Amino acid sequence: MKDNNTPLVTVVCLTYNHEKFIKQALDGFIMQKTSFPFEVIVHDDASSDGTADIVREYEKKYQNIIKPIYQTENQLQNEEKSILRDIFAKIKSKYVALCEGDDYWIDPEKLQKQVDFLEKHKDCALCFHATKVIYENGEKLLKISPSKKQRLGKYILTLKDFLKTGNIIETSSVMYRWRFIDEDITKFLPLNINPCDYIIHLLHAQKGNIGYIDKEMSIYCKHSQSIWFNFDKEEHSLKYGISRMNFYKFLSEKFYNNSTEYTRNTELPIFIKLIFIFAKNKRYDLLDKLFEKFPTYLKMLDLSDYKEIYENYSLPNKIRNIKKQRLTYFVLFIVTATIALSLFGYLII
Numbered sequence: 001m002k003d004n005n006t007p008l009v010t011v012v013c014l015t016y017n018h019e020k021f022i023k024q025a026l027d028g029f030i031m032q033k034t035s036f037p038f039e040v041i042v043h044d045d046a047s048s049d050g051t052a053d054i055v056r057e058y059e060k061k062y063q064n065i066i067k068p069i070y071q072t073e074n075q076l077q078n079e080e081k082s083i084l085r086d087i088f089a090k091i092k093s094k095y096v097a098l099c100e101g102d103d104y105w106i107d108p109e110k111l112q113k114q115v116d117f118l119e120k121h122k123d124c125a126l127c128f129h130a131t132k133v134i135y136e137n138g139e140k141l142l143k144i145s146p147s148k149k150q151r152l153g154k155y156i157l158t159l160k161d162f163l164k165t166g167n168i169i170e171t172s173s174v175m176y177r178w179r180f181i182d183e184d185i186t187k188f189l190p191l192n193i194n195p196c197d198y199i200i201h202l203l204h205a206q207k208g209n210i211g212y213i214d215k216e217m218s219i220y221c222k223h224s225q226s227i228w229f230n231f232d233k234e235e236h237s238l239k240y241g242i243s244r245m246n247f248y249k250f251l252s253e254k255f256y257n258n259s260t261e262y263t264r265n266t267e268l269p270i271f272i273k274l275i276f277i278f279a280k281n282k283r284y285d286l287l288d289k290l291f292e293k294f295p296t297y298l299k300m301l302d303l304s305d306y307k308e309i310y311e312n313y314s315l316p317n318k319i320r321n322i323k324k325q326r327l328t329y330f331v332l333f334i335v336t337a338t339i340a341l342s343l344f345g346y347l348i349i
Contacts, residue, residue, distance in 0.1 A: 006092060006093065007036075007037045007038045007039040007093050008036035008037060008038060008093060008094055008095060008115065009034075009036065009038040009039075009093055009094075009095045009096070009097060009111055009115065009175075010038070010039050010040075010041060010091045010093040010095075010096050010097075010178075011029060011038060011039070011040040011041065011096075011097045011098070011099060011111075012040075012041050012043070012084070012087055012088070012091075012096065012097070012098050012099075013025060013029070013040060013041065013042045013043065013098075013099050013100065013101055014043050014045065014083060014084070014100050014101065015042060015043065015044050015045070015047065015051055015055070015100065015101025015102075016044070016045040016046075016047050016051070016074070016101070017047045017048060017049045017051060018047070018051050018100075018101035018102045019047070019049040019050045019051050019054065020102075021101060021102040021103075021104070021221060022051050022054050022055065022101045022102075023054060024104040024219075025099060025100075025101050025102070025103060025104045025105075026040075026042075026054070026055070026058045026066070027104070028099070028104040028105030028106065028218075029065065029066075029099075029105070030058070030062055030065065031105075031108045032105075032108055032109075032110065032111045032112070033108050033109055033112060034111050034112045034115070035112065036115065038065070038093075038111060039064075039065060039067050039093075040065055040066050040067065041067050041068075041069065041087060041091075042055050042058075042059075042066060042067070042068045042069070042101075043068075043069045043071070043083060043087060044068065044069065044070050044071060045071050045074050045075055045083065046070075046071040046072055046073055046074045046075075051101065052070055055068050055070075056068070069087070082189060082190075082191045082192070082193070082196070084189070084196050084200070085185060085186060085189045085191070088180060088185045088189070088200075089180070089184070089185050089186060091178060091180070091181075092181055093178060093181075094177070094178060094181070095114075095115060095118065095175055095176065095177060095178060096175070096176045096178045097111060097114070097174065097175045097176075098171050098172065098174055098197060099171065099172040099218070100171055100172065102221050103170075103171065103172040103218060103219060103220050103221055104172070104218065104219050104221075105172065105217060105218045105219075106132075106216070106217060106218060106219055107215070107216075107217035107218075110129075110217040110218070111175075113129075113213065113215070113217070114127055114129070114175040114213065115175070117211055117213060118175065118177050118211070121156075121209075121211050123156075123208055123209050124156070124177070124208050124209045124210065124211040125176065125177050125179065125204040125205060125206075125207040125208030125209065125210070126174060126175060126176045126177060126201065126204045126205065126208075126210055126211070127174075127175055127210065127211035127212070127213060128169045128170070128173040128174045128175070128210070128211075128212060128213070129173045129212070129213040129214070129215055129216070129217045129218070130144055130145070130146070130173070130213075130214060130215060130216045130217070131144070131145050131170040131172060131173045131216065131217075131218045131219065131220050132144060132145075132216050132218070132219050132220070133145050133170075133219075133220045133222060134219060134220070134221060134222070135221070135222055142222065144216060145168070145170050145220065146165075146168035146169075146170075150165055150168045151165065151168055151212055152164070152165060154212070155211070155212045155214070156209050156210070156211055156212070157209065157210040157212065158205075158209055158210070159202070159205040159206060159210075159255075161210075162201065162202065162205050162210055163202075163255060163256075167195070167197070167198040167201065169197075169198075169201055169210075170218065170220050171197045171220075172218035172219070172220060173217065173218050174197070174201065176200070176204045177204070177207075177208070179203065179204055179207050188203055189203070190246060190250055192242065192243045192246055193243055193246045193247050193250060194240050194243035194244055194246070194247055195247060198247075199247070199250060202251075202254075202255060234277050234280075234281065237273070237274060237277045238277065238278070238281060238283060238286070241274045241277065241278070241286065241290075242274075242286065242289060242290065242293065244270065245267070245270065245271065245274065245290070245293070245294055246293075248266060248267045248270060249267065249294065252266075252267060263297075263300070264300070267297065268297060268300055268301075271290070271294060271297040272301070274286075274290055275287065275290065278290065
């Protein structure tokens with residue numbers, strides 16, 4: 001702590017149209033029993049239901065803890081902004097925890113236990129714990145996340161381990177030893193990237209190990225209004241496809257050294273899938289944006305990929321021209337090679 005007014009922990013809570021859930025999230029914050037001061041930044045992204053009104057009620061009762069931000073226009077769809085980046089850039093606490101407005105904490109000592117863990121394990125840059133995953137009505141427990149297999153049976157994981165497991169950390173369970181007190185997060189975190197929390201996990205894992213606490217201390221609610229509920233549906237790709245490609249491009253550049261294998265096995269299939277989805281739904285504006293932002297992936301496509309896309313959907317001139325250009329280059333190569341071979345044969349004779 002830099003002074004008596006600086007909280008040791010800052011909790012960041014993003015919320016949007018979470019009227020059914022936000023009270024549980026706020027109660028989970030307020031019930032925390034700690035030996036240190038903490039604050040909760042609640043960012044309401046211009047909710048159209050009663051979420052903001054509920055946050056205001058808690059703000060009045062717990063002014064020393066609840067620090068709200070009320071947006072008048074939704075920021076999530078603004079590609080020139082990053083909600084988390086803007087909030088994170090202002091944080092000066094030693095530790096940072098996350099919990100979205102539709103999730104909640106169930107252990108009143110969660111923050112204390114995680115701070116104690118990080119104070120004891122100086123080699124760890126972040127820690128997380130077990131989370132119960134339930135349906136929104138709470139009637140059915142889906143699973144405990146992560147499983148022992150998902151975390152490789154380990155209690156301390158490395159960056160290499162984490163890249164292998166993928167994002168096994170539920171957002172409501174993480175606490176960071178905040179690396180961006182003295183570093184400018186805007187230089188690390190790109191705009192319009194989704195999911196953002198996995199990137200923050202990885203950026204901290206560059207600084208140390210990842211600790212796991214084998215205790216269930218939070219709830220992750222699955223519900224139809226969640227961004228990730230229809231992850232495999234076309235609607236999700238239409239809304240978040242570009243930001244997902246930004247995410248995979250970031251991973252490739254910063255953590256896989258632009259590996260050709262990673263690009264072909266992970267990024268390229270998603271790129272092709274987005275082309276089909278955008279074309280099928282006649283979202284040529286998204287196609288243009290996709291081609292403009294990721295030209296290297298276009299160059300990696302085989303002619304067979306173009307053929308399938310071209311024959312199944314009516315695409316704009318851009319992809320037709322690319323196909324024609326590829327065929328033209330191929331024909332010119334054959335003609336040039338034939339002439340060269342003929343001249344070589346003539347010279348020998």
